[in-house]
Amino acid sequence: MSREPAALQTAYRDAACGQVDASWVDKEMQIIGWVHRRRDLGGLFFVDVRDRTGLLQLSFGPDWSTSDALGLVAELNPEDVIQARGVVALRPDPNADMLTGEVELRVSELERVSVSDPLPILVYQPPEEDLPSEELRLQHRILDLRRPEMQHNLRLRHAATNAIRASLSEQGFCEIETPLLTRQTPEGARDYVVPSRVHKGQFYALPQSPQLYKQLLMCGGFDRYFQIAKCLRDEDLRADRQPEFTQIDVEMAFVRQDDVFNAAEQMFQRIWKDCMDRDLPGAWERLPHAQAMERFGTDKPDLRIPWEIQDFTDVLTGIGFGIFDATKSAGGRVRGFVVKGGASLSRSRVDAYNELAQEAGAKGALWLKRSEDAWSGQPSKVIGDDVSAELVAQFGIEPGDLVFLVAGEDDLTSRALDLLRRTVAHELDAVATDEEHWLWISEFPLYLKDAETGLPVPAQHAFTMPSNPDPDLIRDDPLSVTAVAYDIVYNGIEFASGSIRCHLPEVQRVILEATGLSPEEIEARFGFLLEAFRYGVPPHGGYAVGLDRVVAVMVGAASLRDVIAFPKTSAARGLLEQSPSNVDPAELKELGIRVDT
RNA sequence: GGGGCUGUAGCUCAGCCUGGUUAGAGUGCCGGUCUGUCACACCGGAGGUCGCGGGUUCGAAUCCCGUCAGCCCCGCCA
Numbered sequence: 001m002s003r004e005p006a007a008l009q010t011a012y013r014d015a016a017c018g019q020v021d022a023s024w025v026d027k028e029m030q031i032i033g034w035v036h037r038r039r040d041l042g043g044l045f046f047v048d049v050r051d052r053t054g055l056l057q058l059s060f061g062p063d064w065s066t067s068d069a070l071g072l073v074a075e076l077n078p079e080d081v082i083q084a085r086g087v088v089a090l091r092p093d094p095n096a097d098m099l100t101g102e103v104e105l106r107v108s109e110l111e112r113v114s115v116s117d118p119l120p121i122l123v124y125q126p127p128e129e130d131l132p133s134e135e136l137r138l139q140h141r142i143l144d145l146r147r148p149e150m151q152h153n154l155r156l157r158h159a160a161t162n163a164i165r166a167s168l169s170e171q172g173f174c175e176i177e178t179p180l181l182t183r184q185t186p187e188g189a190r191d192y193v194v195p196s197r198v199h200k201g202q203f204y205a206l207p208q209s210p211q212l213y214k215q216l217l218m219c220g221g222f223d224r225y226f227q228i229a230k231c232l233r234d235e236d237l238r239a240d241r242q243p244e245f246t247q248i249d250v251e252m253a254f255v256r257q258d259d260v261f262n263a264a265e266q267m268f269q270r271i272w273k274d275c276m277d278r279d280l281p282g283a284w285e286r287l288p289h290a291q292a293m294e295r296f297g298t299d300k301p302d303l304r305i306p307w308e309i310q311d312f313t314d315v316l317t318g319i320g321f322g323i324f325d326a327t328k329s330a331g332g333r334v335r336g337f338v339v340k341g342g343a344s345l346s347r348s349r350v351d352a353y354n355e356l357a358q359e360a361g362a363k364g365a366l367w368l369k370r371s372e373d374a375w376s377g378q379p380s381k382v383i384g385d386d387v388s389a390e391l392v393a394q395f396g397i398e399p400g401d402l403v404f405l406v407a408g409e410d411d412l413t414s415r416a417l418d419l420l421r422r423t424v425a426h427e428l429d430a431v432a433t434d435e436e437h438w439l440w441i442s443e444f445p446l447y448l449k450d451a452e453t454g455l456p457v458p459a460q461h462a463f464t465m466p467s468n469p470d471p472d473l474i475r476d477d478p479l480s481v482t483a484v485a486y487d488i489v490y491n492g493i494e495f496a497s498g499s500i501r502c503h504l505p506e507v508q509r510v511i512l513e514a515t516g517l518s519p520e521e522i523e524a525r526f527g528f529l530l531e532a533f534r535y536g537v538p539p540h541g542g543y544a545v546g547l548d549r550v551v552a553v554m555v556g557a558a559s560l561r562d563v564i565a566f567p568k569t570s571a572a573r574g575l576l577e578q579s580p581s582n583v584d585p586a587e588l589k590e591l592g593i594r595v596d597t
Numbered sequence: 598g599g600g601g602c603u604g605u606a607g608c609u610c611a612g613c614c615u616g617g618u619u620a621g622a623g624u625g626c627c628g629g630u631c632u633g634u635c636a637c638a639c640c641g642g643a644g645g646u647c648g649c650g651g652g653u654u655c656g657a658a659u660c661c662c663g664u665c666a667g668c669c670c671c672g673c674c675a
Contacts, residue, residue: 041638042631061632078625095635118626120607126624127636129609135667136608189674209675235674236598359671460675487675497675546675559668570668 008053012083012113018054020100024088031056031105032083032113034146035076037124045073046104049082050123052151057091057104058084069110079116079123079143085109123147134561138575141566153563157551159275161228164248167270171263173224173250178213180206180230185525188461189233192243200592206232209544211461212529214251215501218540219532223253228547237570239559240493240549244568250498251542257484257500260541261440264488264496268438275554284438289482292441293410297335297418299444302492303437305425307337309417312405315390320382323366327407334407335414337421338395342402342428343369349427350402353420357406362416368403379405422492439489443467444499446474446483447514455516460485462512463529464499465541471510478514484541495550498543505533 008016014029036050045060060073064086076082086107095101120139121132123146131137137144144150165175181204184191191205207213209231217225229249237243248267252260262282269280285303292301295308313333317324324334339345350367357365368377368391375383383391391397404420406413425431446466447456456478458464464483466474474481485499502508508530512522522530551563561567568574588595 037635039634039637040631041634044632044634046634046637048635055635057635059633063632091635092633093635098635101635118607122608122625124625124636126609129624132608133604133667135604138667233674236672238674239669241674494675544675569666571666573666575667 016053017049017051017056018099020056020088020103020105022090022102025090025103026087028085028087029105030083030085031058032081034123035078035080035082035116037078038073038076040074045070047073047076047082049084050146052155054099056100057095057098058086058107059089059104060107060110064106064108066109069107072110072112073107076112077116077118079119079146080112081114081116083111083113119143135569135575138561138567138569141576145565150562153551153555153557154565156275156555157547157563160271160547160551160554163271163274164226164228164267166274167267168224168226168250168263171224171266173226173252174222175227176217176222176225177227178207178210178217178229182207182213185212189235192232192234195591195593197591208233209247210249211463212526214249214542215463215529215540216532218251218253218501218538219535223538224251225542226250229544237568237572240552242548242560242564242567243572245560246547248496248545248547249542250544251540253538253540255500255539255541257442257486257541260498260500260543261486264498264543264545265438268488268495271550280438284440284488286440286442288443289441289445290443293414297414297416297421299441299487300489300492300494301418301439302422302425302431303439304432304435304491305421305430306432307339307421307425307430309335309337309414309421310395312336312395312403315387315394316379316405319384319387321379323363323407324379332408333410333413334405335410335417336403336405337417338397339402339404339424339428339430340398341400342424343371343400345402345424345428353404353424356423357404357416357420360412360416360419362406362408362412364406365416365420366405366407368397368405370397370399370401370403372399377403435491437489437491440486441489442484442486443482444485444487445479446481446485446511447478449479453516456514458511458515459483460497460499462515462526463501463508464511465502465504466507466511469502469504469507471507474507474510474514486543488543488545490550490553493549493553494546495553496543496545498541500539500541503533503537503539505530505537508533 008019012030012032015031017031017033031049033049033051036048036055039046043062047058048055049058060070062070084105084107086105088103089106090102091104121136121143123143125147181194184205189208191208194204194206196202196204210227210229214225227249229247230244231247232244234243250263252263265282265284269282272278272280289299292299297309311333312335313328316334317328327334354365366378368375368379375388397403404417406416445459446464448459450457460483464485467482467484483499486497487494488496502511509522512526548560548563552560555563557563566574566576573579
């Protein structure tokens with residue numbers, strides 16, 4: 001991934017442990033590191049000494065070690081820090097599994113630089129034993145971080161940010177920091193809030209993203225900005241969601257969508273090249289949001305799964321199957337997908353998928369199996385020869401295939417079919433894990449309908465350019481308007497999202513008003529942005545990459561916690577530093593805060 | 598806010614469903630033997646509030662209720 005500097009030598013060491021190779025043979029040297037494993041053979045001792053570069057075997061024997069060294073080596077604990085001096089020699093019996101397995105350091109003198117207490121969790125990972133529980137790993141994070149996997153993850157993360165800085169800098173971007181102490185803006189998620197001592201009763205908000213600032217920077221004449229930005233959201237956690245996370249935040253002025261796509265593709269190509277030594281294609285596939293929902297039921301489709309959702313309404317209605325006919329007359333559709341070779345799934349399996357569809361909010365999932373000469377499944381009784389022929393012709397259903405069908409409103413069927421498609425594909429091993437799909441999802445709707453109030457709420461954020469910036473259309477039929485907004489989806493994972501921003505103040509006001517905000521509220525919350533828009537706004541847009549997620553994919557981590565040095569638990573606690581914690585009452589008083597518990 | 602899984606020796610786990618002598622294994626730790634190991638080997642030893650509280654029972658690691666913590670998911674969150 002990244003090249004080590006040739007010289008890691010310091011006053012304590014002539015080389016790092018993993019750097020010692022045959023070229024060192026017969027040379028006298030000193031080395032320093034942690035005691036990884038010790039093997040005591042009575043008269044001889046072997047110690048594997050470790051630093052982040054790897055392991056080096058030290059050997060101790062009466063013919064080449066001082067008696068002090070022999071006395072000390074017998075007492076070493078795992079994770080003591082030791083410094084050894086001696087001569088490098090070829091091993092009589094090399095260890096091919098070890099990076100430095102050809103050689104060893106025959107130690108003459110040994111010094112214990114730091115003593116380790118007995119370990120609560122081992123750094124050395126016994127074969128075929130599970131890692132210590134996540135709780136203990138986080139509590140004793142410094143020991144956990146010493147493991148090669150964590151070392152690798154965080155160093156690859158570093159390599160990724162290096163590649164990002166290099167690519168963006170070469171493309172003319174300027175890295176600028178924006179405030180952490182800022183003001184609340186209604187951006188969907190709950191804010192973390194910081195009390196002001198100087199202004200009692202008032203609070204700063206920690207940013208959910210630098211969104212407004214980066215747009216202000218565009219207005220401020222920095223036509224290409226980026227930042228590796230900490231973002232904070234006070235929402236419940238998931239394996240792929242931390243309250244504190246990092247975005248590669250990018251914004252460009254004087255651009256249209258294609259310019260942004262091009263810049264982002266270049267950046268990811270650079271990351272993949274520098275960190276994984278792989279060439280990514282540019283000009284990624286583009287899929288409008290509406291099509292993604294139609295064909296895959298989700299705005300982040302995993303294209304490694306071959307099956308696509310299709311519309312069965314015309315073929316399966318009017319043939320005497322009540323559920324389908326009722327769905328159609330209620331304005332719904334019958335949608336489904338064909339599982340190639342899925343007829344081998346057991347009845348109980350298929351029933352379990354029905355329950356899954358119900359959990360997703362659908363009435364249930366019906367199924368159809370085709371064998372050599374017959375159909376089975378709930379609707380099979382009404383499938384005559386005509387319908388059978390139609391199914392085969394239109395959907396390519398072959399003997400041995402299984403079809404899942406969900407009837408209802410598109411919102412519900414999409415959700416259920418997406419969940420089924422992914423679950424069944426994983427269980428049947430139908431995911432082409434050797435493929436990599438980079439995908440732009442574009443033309444997101446500008447608004448979504450709020451389930452409770454029925455009001456349009458911005459689908460992205462409120463500063464997105466409509467595809468058709470017609471104020472009348474936005475006023476009259478806001479939910480029909482699409483936005484110049486896009487996501488990067490990699491194998492079903494949302495890597496990034498962004499948009500072209502609305503630089504037209506009069507359109508921006510209409511967009512905000514359509515969400516039910518009064519002009520006074522708009523002025524109070526976004527006045528500083530609209531003010532900036534009065535003095536010549538460059539057309540601009542950008543995107544933000546979820547760095548933690550990208551790195552997690554690069555290293556194959558199941559959880560973001562494995563690519564963050566000091567992450568929070570799923571209850572948003574820091575186990576190492578024991579956060580959050582109570583605050584001294586005197587301090588609270590100074591802040592003018594009384595705590596109700 | 599809701600649902601699910603987990604919690605037993607320093608660590609990783611078995612035992613729990615079907616309650617019953619003294620709660621086991623591996624590893625780590627301590628002591629001993631061993632001059633070419635690399636998961637060193639061999640011998641011996643210590644180590645337990647079965648997360649915590651309550652209940653049922655003659656008897657609870659085991660059954661029930663509550664609670665705490667970790668993990669996963671829904672809600673929430675781009």
